[in-house]
Amino acid sequence: MLFSLLPAMLLAAPQIDIAAIDKLVRARDASGLSTYCVGTSAAEFFFLSRSGAYGVGERGWKAELLRLPRTGKEYVVITTDLTSQDYGDQVFPIEDGKIGHRVPESLTQGHRIRHHEFDIAFDLSKLEARIVDKVTLESSPNSDDVCWMRMSPCYKVTAARREDGKDINFSQAGGVVALDLGKERPKQVILEYVGNAKMPMYAGSISKDEAQLTNDYWYPMIGRLPATYVAAIAVPSGWHAIAQGELVSKTEGGGGVRYVYRMDMPAVYFSLSAGPYRVVKAEIDGREFWVASSTMSQTAMEIQSQLYADIFKFYDRLRPYPWKSFGALVTPRYGGGALEAYSFATYGGGLPGVDAHEPAHTWFGGMLPNTYLRSFWNESFAVYCSGLFEREGAPGVREDRRLAFVSDATPSAAYSGGRVASSGVDAGPVASALGYGKGADVLQMLEAEIGTEGMLNSMREWLRSHKTGEPAEWEDFEVAVARATKRDLGWFFDQWLRRPGWARFKIEKVRLLDGEIRGETVFTGDDYRLTLDVLLRTESGEMLHMRADITQRKVETGRYEFSIPVEGKVVRISFDPHRRMLREYTDDPPSSLRSELRSLRRFTDPKTSDWLQGVGGRALDKLPENLDGCLIVASPESLSVMRDFCGQIGFRLTGDLLEYHGVTINLNEGGALALVDLPNGGQCAIGLGKTLLRPDTGKARVAVFDKYGRFLAGETEPDWDGPLVFDLN
Incomplete structure (x- = not known):
């Protein structure tokens, strides 16, 4: 009886003009939209005037009508092209012909996805992904009859059914899918959907030579809560499929290859890519490292595996890495930057290089999941842990590294725009600034407050005690710190994380x-x-x-x-x-190699033309009389001024060997750089040796490094000028 009356009921209810709403949304007219609202102000349409942390919204928004199956209740879904860890589609109920308050993405209505079982194939002639997902669903006794799932709007659900094969009524607008589960909640829901992701260097992208479902919601989510998965992926012969967790099997036949991956660590953000990649593997200290790419050289891929080894040895001190291997997928279609996937990371370029940031997310973002809806805390930990690795875990003289890799805690104006502990995706770019910037600086200050070992113990305690598969937040870390240090540091978290700004x-x-x-x-x-x-x-x-x-x-x-x-x-x-x-900060930092090198004119002795390639600025044909502003790359054996400068700095050379601060390197497999103060008040720099990668000198003014450019020893100048320096004579 209800269904027969439904059309008449809908006709009797006040109708909303979705075309007019769509026009205002496309024009980003929040004020105009507010005239269609009840109890809702223009402020709830903040996303129209402010792009997300990673650019969601820059491609424009549009409005679609979502009508729930069976009840006919209507919602406005304001949708756009999505990339992960940012704004999602925005949902507003329609109440008596007016737009009501925004429905937060964290609202689960009593449902949760615990596990996915994917069957994935690519139709390259249509540039489509065809996916069947057997979803294991957990519903509370008071859950709503309608289950809301979200995915990227380029994926369209074509069928939904229960585990017994009975169809489930559903509706979709943008990437929001409403499933009418009825009174008997199924334990499994099977979804079939098709996606034509065409957003290279932003989100998912399927072409005839690569299928990249990274930075892409190619899977349904509820409340961005973590879930496990098994993925069976069919790809053409000659292609490699890469997904998270462990590779269970690889089967060839019928002109293609079928890969099966099992991801037992509950995660919020899934990554999957496939293409004709070359894969180079290396076993180091009992762990396999791999690099997959169509653009990198064999040598570069081998170097990257070597660089990962020390990073994982350090992070294992927090909690053992859960898989047998870790790798990097390098593809230009990803674009700038990189994205963690816990058992691998996807990069648009920039490798080989020492990257401790993406691996840190295995622990902070993976073992401890983050939804990004409340804060970007895991980015704070990844940035902080990158510096911590450089100070405490990398090879070389630890006392020297500890000063060279202290991060300058310089505030950004954005830090006044929100609180670190409560600025999630809705805060837009402010959330990114607070997560990658202020939060990381606060962790570095916390390390100074409780000591490095206290910090390591606090992170270990958090990783040990947190419930598997549950999202983590700053408050959980605060509890772990209190347990590990037996100190009440609420005042510290209050002043740095729960209020905006910085110390003036x-x-x-x-x-x-x-x-x-x-x-x-x-x-x-x-x-x-x-x-x-x-x-x-x-x-x-x-x-x-x-x-x-x-x-x-x-x-x-x-x-x-x-x-x-x-x-x-x-x-x-x-x-x-x-x-x-x-x-x-009102004064300039002390001089460092990092800040000075690019502006220095470079003179290279022809006898050492292959030394420190790519370091320094404009080339000089001959060594000028005035050395101020110059970088001199030469051997002390061929240039007398280099002998004097090496002695002044403390470099001791015997043939190809250079010794400094107890570290000895061969100049054919390593090098050194130093800033030199000239007698008349100017400054120059000297450089020696060969490296495979550009040296990372941190904040040091003197640096000795290995063949990969990794800092081994050096000297970092403290602040002896400025408003916080005082003479006491």
Whole structure:
């Protein structure tokens, strides 16, 4: 009876003009849309005026009508081309002919996908993916009769049925699919759908020579909650299919190849690609590393596997890597940057190189999943862990690396636009700035607060205790830190993660009195509780490092006194000498190779024309008399000025061997760079040796590196000028 009355009921209800809505959406007219709303302001259409963190919305939006099966309830779906980890389609209910409040993507209505069983084939003549997905569904007793699933709008569902073969009524608008499950909830739902992804360098892309379903929602999701999967992928002969987890089988026959992958780690974001890639494998320390590409050379692919080995050895200290292999897929169709897939990563280029960021996501984003709906916390950890690896895990002199790879905690104006702990995809580019920027700087400051071992133990505790398959957030890490350190650090997380901005302060009245350095901290913004690195220079030239609380005694709001006990005659003090604190910076950082090299004119001795290729700026035909602003690449054996400069820096050379800070390299398989202060106040640089990759010198002014350009030893200059440096004479 209900179904026969439904058309009349719909005719009697106020109708919305979806064509008019679509026109306003395409024009990005949020104000105009608000006239069609009830209780909804133009602010709820924020996505029309502000692109997402990774560009969603830049290609334009459109509106479609979604009518639920059986009940006929209507929704406006505002849809666009999607890339992953960003805005999704936006859904608004229609109530009495008006647009109601936006339905958050986190709303599950009591349903959850636990597992996918994919059967995937590509029709290259039509540039389509044809997918059958047997979805294992978990529904709570109070779940809604309608189950909402989301995918990229370029995928269209053609059939839906229960495990017993009975059809399920469904409707779709954009990438939003509404399934009428009825009163008896099925444990499995089988979906058939077709996709024509055509968005290279942005999202999914299917061409006649490659099928890349990366940065693409080629699978249905509910609330972006993690799920496991098994994927059977049929590809033409000569192609390789790459998906997450372990390769279970590879079967050839019938003019094609069938790959089966099993992904037992519940994940939010899935990656899958196939093409005629060359694959180079290497077993290092009992683990297989591989690189797949149609563009990289064999040598470059072999180098990349070597570079991964030390990275994974370091991350294994947090929790053992769960699979037998890790790899990199390098394809220009991906575009710029890279995307983690936990058992591999996809790159648009840029390899070979030391990349500890994407592998870090296996632990932070994989073992600990992130939906991106609340925050970009896992990007904070990936950026932070890249620096942590450089300081603590890479080869070389650890004391030297610890200073060379401290990240300058320079704030961005975007940090005032939101809170790290609660700025998810809806915050747009601000979420990206807070995730990749401020959050990573905060973790570096936390390491300084609780110590490196305390930080490692806190991450281990989080990985150990978090419930498998459940999304993680900053609050969960805070609990793990408290357990690992047995300290209440709520104040730290409150001031850095749960409020916007950064510390704005100045230090005044610094003096040496009665064996103490005394001073005052004056905040020009919100008050913070601050403990800083401090560097002291004594009368004898000795350097002393310590940590000091500069907010010890509150005088009044915004003003604090502090005292630092010292022994002996201290003549100079530098607060935060390595720029670890997230604060206002008004002075330039100390000179470093990274900041200076590109602007230096390069003179290369013809006898060493193959040294340090690609390093430095414009080439010089001959060595000028005035060396200021020059990079000299030569052997001390052929150029006397190089002998003098090497001695000044502390490089000791014997034939092809160079020794510095206890590290010895062969100049045929490594090199060195240094900034040299000239007698008349200028500066030049010297370079020696050969590398396969461009050297990474961090913030150092002197660097020795191996054949892959990895920093082994060096010297990093602290801040001895600026508003936080004081003479105590």
